[in-house]
Amino acid sequence: MSDARVIPFDDGERRRSAAADAVAAGADRASNERARRKRGNPLVTGPLAEESVPAPVGDQPAVAALEGAAELELPEWERKVAAALAFVRRRITGDVEVDEFGFDAELTEKVLLAGLRPLYEKYFRVEARGLENVPSEGGALVVANHSGTVPLDSVMTQIALLDHHPAHRNLRSLGADLVFQTPFVSELARKSGTTLACNADAERLLGKGELVGVWPEGFKGIGKPFTERYKLQRFGRGGFVSAALKARVPIVPCSIVGAEEIYPILGNFKTLARLLGLPYVPVTPTFPWLGPLGAIPLPSKWIIEFGEPVPTDSYDSGAAEDPMLVFNLTDQVRETIQHTLYRLLMSRRSIFF
Numbered sequence: 456m457s458d459a460r461v462i463p464f465d466d467g468e469r470r471r472s473a474a475a476d477a478v479a480a481g482a483d484r485a486s487n488e489r490a491r492r493k494r495g496n497p498l499v500t501g502p503l504a505e506e507s508v509p510a511p512v513g514d515q516p517a518v519a520a521l522e523g524a525a526e527l528e529l530p531e532w533e534r535k536v537a538a539a540l541a542f543v544r545r546r547i548t549g550d551v552e553v554d555e556f557g558f559d560a561e562l563t564e565k566v567l568l569a570g571l572r573p574l575y576e577k578y579f580r581v582e583a584r585g586l587e588n589v590p591s592e593g594g595a596l597v598v599a600n601h602s603g604t605v606p607l608d609s610v611m612t613q614i615a616l617l618d619h620h621p622a623h624r625n626l627r628s629l630g631a632d633l634v635f636q637t638p639f640v641s642e643l644a645r646k647s648g649t650t651l652a653c654n655a656d657a658e659r660l661l662g663k664g665e666l667v668g669v670w671p672e673g674f675k676g677i678g679k680p681f682t683e684r685y686k687l688q689r690f691g692r693g694g695f696v697s698a699a700l701k702a703r704v705p706i707v708p709c710s711i712v713g714a715e716e717i718y719p720i721l722g723n724f725k726t727l728a729r730l731l732g733l734p735y736v737p738v739t740p741t742f743p744w745l746g747p748l749g750a751i752p753l754p755s756k757w758i759i760e761f762g763e764p765v766p767t768d769s770y771d772s773g774a775a776e777d778p779m780l781v782f783n784l785t786d787q788v789r790e791t792i793q794h795t796l797y798r799l800l801m802s803r804r805s806i807f808f
Contacts (some may be wrong), residue, residue, distance in 0.1 A: 471670075542561070558625075560625060567647050574607070581614075581713075594662065596667050597707045598671065599792070600711055602684070602714045603717050604716075605717075611757060629656070629657055629667065632652075635651060654694050661698060671789075673687040687796075693785035712760075717752070718742070720735075767784075
């Protein structure tokens with residue numbers, strides 16, 4: 456098996472697959488050929504006008520065009536099977552593209568997120584608002600509240616931006632050390648575009664025009680008890696603001712409602728958590744009482760709202776070294792998210808609808 460191709464950041468947006476280009480080219484050739492034959496046979500009219508005139512013998516472009524059209528006329532299930540087989544072939548032969556951080560855009564879109572889309576669309580019924588506030592190109596930092604015991608909020612935000620943003624942008628999340636210390640999880644995280652939550656990686660991604668996501672509350676946010684739901688925890692020392700100031704990119708506040716209720720934390724097995732090296736082992740209404748069934752999240756109704764971006768390009772080059780400025784911007788973003796959460800909570804009908 457050959458090695459995957461490493462795509463440098465300078466390549467910009469994702470390139471379309473060769474298979475998609477070939478099908479599109481076949482469709483164009485078929486359409487042009489049918490139009491040419493129709494113009495050359497004015498007596499042929501009606502629905503059969505485009506199909507009744509056979510391609511001339513030896514007319515190879517026309518034959519290729521018709522073959523391309525035949526591919527497009529395959530049943531939907533056959534096209535899906537063909538696409539799946541082509542995907543598997545590329546995986547087996549190593550004909551895949553990854554960037555310098557290990558991000559595999561095709562695997563993320565076709566496999567990793569595909570299995571979670573039913574959660575987004577049918578189970579949590581996520582409503583994404585304010586997508587127009589996220590830039591369609593260039594670097595930007597999305598800053599969101601964190602909750603839910605299991606960090607599904609980051610994945611739902613990633614799906615919202617990839618599937619529903621006009622530019623279909625990939626969100627490059629910043630993950631905690633524990634993510635990359637956990638076998639199997641670390642590999643999946645890298646493949647899906649997550650990288651270590653440190654200023655160096657964040658600045659590099661932002662400088663290359665990537666859309667970066669950060670959840671400053673960390674484990675304090677996703678592990679807080681249900682009695683403290685939707686009350687933002689401390690945002691750290693403002694490292695994310697420093698990264699945005701150095702890269703001169705906008706900061707987009709993001710408020711997520713619904714994640715707090717999927718696994719309401721009623722207690723914490725602190726001793727067991729210390730033994731396992733985990734930040735917490737939660738006690739919820741269903742876990743551990745229902746065993747494996749307790750891992751099923753409750754079907755709360757989600758809202759993800761992207762607020763107006765906070766610009767940083769008006770500050771001078773040394774702004775990132777000013778602790779008061781960093782603190783003020785951090786507090787501004789935090790307060791924006793907190794007030795938006797209160798507003799969304801007041802407007803929703805119930806937890807589940």
